[in-house]
Amino acid sequence: RHLPILFLEGHKAFRDELLARWPRLPRLLLTSVGWYSNEPFKLLAAESVEQGATLIGSQHGGGYGQQDSILSEAHERRTADRYLTWGWTDEKYPGAKLTPLPSPTLDCAPATPGPRTGRWLLVSTTLYRYPYSCYFANAPAAHRFPEQIEDRAKFLRGLDEKTRAGARVRLHHADLGWGHRARLSEEFPALAFDTEKKPWTERAGDFDLVVADHPQTSLLECLARDVPSLFFWNPALWRMRPEAGPALDGLRKAGMLFDSPDAAARELPAALADPQAWWAKPEKRAARAAFCERHARSSPDWLTQWTRALKD
Numbered sequence: 001r002h003l004p005i006l007f008l009e010g011h012k013a014f015r016d017e018l019l020a021r022w023p024r025l026p027r028l029l030l031t032s033v034g035w036y037s038n039e040p041f042k043l044l045a046a047e048s049v050e051q052g053a054t055l056i057g058s059q060h061g062g063g064y065g066q067q068d069s070i071l072s073e074a075h076e077r078r079t080a081d082r083y084l085t086w087g088w089t090d091e092k093y094p095g096a097k098l099t100p101l102p103s104p105t106l107d108c109a110p111a112t113p114g115p116r117t118g119r120w121l122l123v124s125t126t127l128y129r130y131p132y133s134c135y136f137a138n139a140p141a142a143h144r145f146p147e148q149i150e151d152r153a154k155f156l157r158g159l160d161e162k163t164r165a166g167a168r169v170r171l172h173h174a175d176l177g178w179g180h181r182a183r184l185s186e187e188f189p190a191l192a193f194d195t196e197k198k199p200w201t202e203r204a205g206d207f208d209l210v211v212a213d214h215p216q217t218s219l220l221e222c223l224a225r226d227v228p229s230l231f232f233w234n235p236a237l238w239r240m241r242p243e244a245g246p247a248l249d250g251l252r253k254a255g256m257l258f259d260s261p262d263a264a265a266r267e268l269p270a271a272l273a274d275p276q277a278w279w280a281k282p283e284k285r286a287a288r289a290a291f292c293e294r295h296a297r298s299s300p301d302w303l304t305q306w307t308r309a310l311k312d
Contacts, residue, residue: 014043015043015047018043018044019047022047025044027053027054028053028054029041029044029045030058031056032057032059032060033060036072054082055079055080056083057077057096058084059073062219063216063217064088065085065087065088065090065241066088066295067239067241068239068240077095078095079096082096083096084098084309085098086101086296087103088100090243101297101302101305102297102299103220103296103297103298104303106296107298107299108201110226111225111226113276114205117208119166119167119208120168120211121169121200121207121209121210122152122167122169122170122211122212123210123211123218124152124169124171124213124214125148125213125214125216126176126178127176128176148213148237149183151232151233151261152184152261154265155211156184156187156265157187158262158265159265159269164191166272167191168194169184169191204227207227208228208275209275210227210229210230213232213261215240215248219231221296223288224292228271229279230256231256232257232258233259234259234260235259244294246290247290250291251287251291254284254288
């Protein structure tokens with residue numbers, strides 16, 4: 001019932017087929033998500049490491065190096081010989097030696113400011129309703145996610161009708177049984193949704209400003225792309241490790257990050273009055289740069305730096 005055939009009755013045939021494809025096992029393997037859904041990679045890594053190969057892991061999204069409890073990060077770091085991050089280090093935690101490098105995912109030119117559109121984007125998230133594997137620990141808010149949903153509604157309630165009319169809500173593609181759109185539409189019938197298949201990061205110029213209500217990958221994408229952005233989440237739901245405190249506190253002091261939806265709603269109209277001028281304030285530029293250096297590092301020559309690290 002609980003053990004896939006691939007791992008028991010079908011394992012010998014699976015292993016024989018894999019080794020036939022790899023008569024010479026690799027000496028070095030690198031992955032960011034291969035240990036979750038890629039069964040051939042898992043077996044290849046196991047066979048190779050038993051023969052002395054080096055296994056390198058890589059950060060693949062937000063939360064890593066920031067959230068207080070994230071079991072996938074702990075598992076990846078304990079499994080790998082070396083672990084590549086997007087800028088952060090915290091050697092006091094157990095696991096592989098960390099190497100901070102620019103993120104390939106965040107390698108993009110800053111968004112070019114265009115003419116005002118009168119639209120702003122709210123990027124939201126979703127979580128699984130029931131625990132599976134170790135994913136629940138990756139999102140500290142998981143067991144209190146209805147509170148996260150209510151905070152999103154509180155934020156929208158705190159806006160005047162004119163400000164709310166400019167909103168486009170970008171929901172996660174997986175609803176996971178929460179009825180996100182139905183909930184919002186019931187309370188805010190005129191609310192518009194962004195349903196474009198093209199990622200919002202490739203259409204940043206379509207919006208005057210981006211709001212994110214959670215501290216995951218969207219946070220890093222906003223700051224790496226240098227898009228006028230405002231963030232809010234409840235720190236009691238999203239607990240952060242002490243090492244991430246200074247970078248996050250910098251965003252708070254600069255008026256970019258708020259601990260309550262009401263405070264973020266009060267700031268939004270002022271930000272929308274002139275988003276570029278609001279974003280260009282020295283304290284915001286400094287806070288963004290400090291955060292990106294530690295948690296969302298990017299560089300046009302990331303490939304050169306990664307190649308050098310892998311050769312070393």
